[in-house]
Amino acid sequence: MPRLSYRRALTRALADELARDEAVFLLGEDVQVGASLVTTGLAKRFGTERVRDTPLSEQAFTSFATGAALAGLRPVVEFQIPSLLFLVFEQIVNHAHKFPLMTGGQCSVPVTYLVPGSGSRTGWAGQHSDHPYSLFAHVGVVTVVPATPADAYGLLVTAIRHDDPVVVFAPAGAMDLRDDVDDLTPVPLGRGRIHRFGDDVTVVAIGHLVHDALAVAEELADQVSVEVFDPRTLYPFDIDGLTESVTRTGRIVVLDDANRSCGMAAEIIASVVERVRLLAPPRRVTRPDGAVLPFAPALDRAVQPGRDQLATAIHLTMKDTS
Amino acid sequence: MTDADPVRLYRTVRLIRRFEERAVELVHAGQIVGGIHPYLGQEGIAAGVCAALGADDVLAGTHRGHGHVLARGADPARMLAELCGRVTGLNAGRGGSMHAADLSIGVLGANAIVGASGAIITGAVWAHRRRGRDTVGVSFFGDGAVNEGMLLEAFNLAALWRVPVLFVCENNGYATTMPVAGAVAGSIAGRAAAFDLPAVQVDGQDPETVRVAAAAAVDRMRAGGGPELIEARTYRFDAHHTFEHAVRLDYRPPDEVTRGRARDPVRIQGERLSDTDRAAVDAEVEATLDAAVRFALASPEPDPADALTYLYASGLTARTGGG
Numbered sequence: 001m002p003r004l005s006y007r008r009a010l011t012r013a014l015a016d017e018l019a020r021d022e023a024v025f026l027l028g029e030d031v032q033v034g035a036s037l038v039t040t041g042l043a044k045r046f047g048t049e050r051v052r053d054t055p056l057s058e059q060a061f062t063s064f065a066t067g068a069a070l071a072g073l074r075p076v077v078e079f080q081i082p083s084l085l086f087l088v089f090e091q092i093v094n095h096a097h098k099f100p101l102m103t104g105g106q107c108s109v110p111v112t113y114l115v116p117g118s119g120s121r122t123g124w125a126g127q128h129s130d131h132p133y134s135l136f137a138h139v140g141v142v143t144v145v146p147a148t149p150a151d152a153y154g155l156l157v158t159a160i161r162h163d164d165p166v167v168v169f170a171p172a173g174a175m176d177l178r179d180d181v182d183d184l185t186p187v188p189l190g191r192g193r194i195h196r197f198g199d200d201v202t203v204v205a206i207g208h209l210v211h212d213a214l215a216v217a218e219e220l221a222d223q224v225s226v227e228v229f230d231p232r233t234l235y236p237f238d239i240d241g242l243t244e245s246v247t248r249t250g251r252i253v254v255l256d257d258a259n260r261s262c263g264m265a266a267e268i269i270a271s272v273v274e275r276v277r278l279l280a281p282p283r284r285v286t287r288p289d290g291a292v293l294p295f296a297p298a299l300d301r302a303v304q305p306g307r308d309q310l311a312t313a314i315h316l317t318m319k320d321t322s
Numbered sequence: 323m324t325d326a327d328p329v330r331l332y333r334t335v336r337l338i339r340r341f342e343e344r345a346v347e348l349v350h351a352g353q354i355v356g357g358i359h360p361y362l363g364q365e366g367i368a369a370g371v372c373a374a375l376g377a378d379d380v381l382a383g384t385h386r387g388h389g390h391v392l393a394r395g396a397d398p399a400r401m402l403a404e405l406c407g408r409v410t411g412l413n414a415g416r417g418g419s420m421h422a423a424d425l426s427i428g429v430l431g432a433n434a435i436v437g438a439s440g441a442i443i444t445g446a447v448w449a450h451r452r453r454g455r456d457t458v459g460v461s462f463f464g465d466g467a468v469n470e471g472m473l474l475e476a477f478n479l480a481a482l483w484r485v486p487v488l489f490v491c492e493n494n495g496y497a498t499t500m501p502v503a504g505a506v507a508g509s510i511a512g513r514a515a516a517f518d519l520p521a522v523q524v525d526g527q528d529p530e531t532v533r534v535a536a537a538a539a540v541d542r543m544r545a546g547g548g549p550e551l552i553e554a555r556t557y558r559f560d561a562h563h564t565f566e567h568a569v570r571l572d573y574r575p576p577d578e579v580t581r582g583r584a585r586d587p588v589r590i591q592g593e594r595l596s597d598t599d600r601a602a603v604d605a606e607v608e609a610t611l612d613a614a615v616r617f618a619l620a621s622p623e624p625d626p627a628d629a630l631t632y633l634y635a636s637g638l639t640a641r642t643g644g645g
């Protein structure tokens with residue numbers, strides 16, 4: 001059974017799509033040498049016309065991709081740093097996302113924005129450590145956060161073939177994961193995955209936190225039966241799959257490495273409680289409100305949602321049961 | 323490829339002029355909700371530039387975009403229907419005045435974000451050229467846009483990658499109410515020089531002058547040259563936006579407005595025609611617009627149940643907001 005790292009799964013997906021479809025091309029800063037380690041070897045194989053290094057002009061090359069998509073190509077734009085998405089939020093949200101509706105269906109904008117190394121990379125501090133997926137889900141841009149190598153491959157392939165803009169967040173905390181991979185296939189949008197079945201509480205975990213949730217579930221196995229639900233795409237969200245899970249367990253805890261207020265955790269809980277009568281109040285484990293990641297490693301870790309907090313939240317949920 | 327026929331150039335400026343005047347009337351009559359940014363006085367630029375383009379070329383405009391779309395050949399009736407929010411509009415009533423687009427003739431959209439057209443057009447032209455086509459592009463923007471970073475980044479990308487984009491600055495002297503002198507350090511042509519973009523300043527009130535300058539630039543670009551910039555000096559005859567008709571902002575000296583209006587592109591081009599030819603064009607334009615107004619006002623409004631149709635090209639559907 002071949003073992004594949006998360007990072008190489010992304011590379012494989014890019015290579016397969018570049019080989020499959022002439023319309024696909026890659027654009028970004030330092031992609032030819034592969035500074036993110038995701039695009040390594042692609043310029044040599046596909047040429048610098050299709051694997052294009054850009055100047056540091058994030059706003060222009062993001063809209064350049066929009067124009068190229070309007071003209072029939074399928075650009076993949078890589079951002080080495082998640083915070084660059086704040087800089088190009090305008091170009092993605094106000095242009096790429098809005099063009100189909102504003103033109104009355106005259107066009108599509110099939111651009112993929114790939115963000116390898118999203119979230120905290122220890123020591124990268126305030127402006128390199130955000131995980132801004134909630135912003136894109138909020139405005140309705142397709143938002144993908146794979147947790148495993150197979151899903152990283154399958155979701156990136158799907159994103160590139162998708163006819164609307166898609167942001168693919170590859171969490172820094174997942175990049176070095178390796179997994180046994182039998183079969184690499186596209187993964188559909190809007191379909192979650194249950195990594196572990198349980199009866200007492202559904203833990204929804206996003207991206208790399210799926211692995212933390214699984215570890216906690218294992219630790220607590222003799223006390224609580226934890227189901228681990230990985231949405232895989234945050235927009236569209238697999239609310240039917242999650243509803244089915246929570247209907248069985250009656251309890252929900254969300255683990256989300258993003259700020260608390262107006263975050264995905266809040267949205268997930270709201271969507272579930274609209275549909276399911278819970279046995280206990282829902283809980284969420286997130287970064288603090290308005291958090292900016294501090295530099296010192298201990299401070300950085302203190303701001304990220306941790307396994308202990310999750311275990312506590314699970315226990316409280318069980319205790320709160322009415 | 324260039325269309326040097328003075329009658330056709332006159333027809334275009336006259337069509338835009340009367341379209342805008344009819345649209346302003348429809349704003350005041352409450353048929354166009356939200357108002358418009360009239361292109362009155364600036365018609366010579368869109369008409370002159372578009373006369374220099376071929377069928378495969380692409381352009382993107384601005385929130386003051388009606389002239390660009392009409393000069394490129396969009397159906398005035400469907401365009402007016404769009405302004406009126408009707409389902410028969412170019413954008414099925416989803417775009418309105420600031421987003422009028424007709425992809426079928428290479429109009430990638432009026433764009434309501436200042437400076438946005440440059441990078442989008444650069445990407446589109448690059449993509450068409452990669453597929454072996456002879457496309458050139460035009461990015462229209464106002465003087466206010468030359469202080470937007472996104473546009474300056476686009477100058478750099480286009481120049482660096484030698485993408486044949488004609489950057490057309492419509493310098494009408496004001497960014498909403500901010501005069502150029504209070505907004506632009508250095509000069510507009512100086513912005514171009516920094517990126518080695520050849521730049522010319524032209525009299526935007528003379529459609530033929532604009533056409534000649536654009537045709538020369540397009541010929542050079544088509545022959546393998548990189549992007550260029552034209553700064554067309556112009557004057558907007560009317561308000562920044564029709565809301566000014568109600569609020570009466572006071573920022574332009576009356577004698578300046580009088581002087582500006584004296585240089586009328588429609589009159590300047592019209593004087594190159596015989597009285598007979600001019601009268602024939604005027605009558606034809608009037609008939610076209612009468613029909614356009616009838617078509618627009620007789621067209622149905624979109625069904626509210628379809629408000630988010632077209633949100634996703636992929637067919638994804640959004641959850642509803644209610645209940």
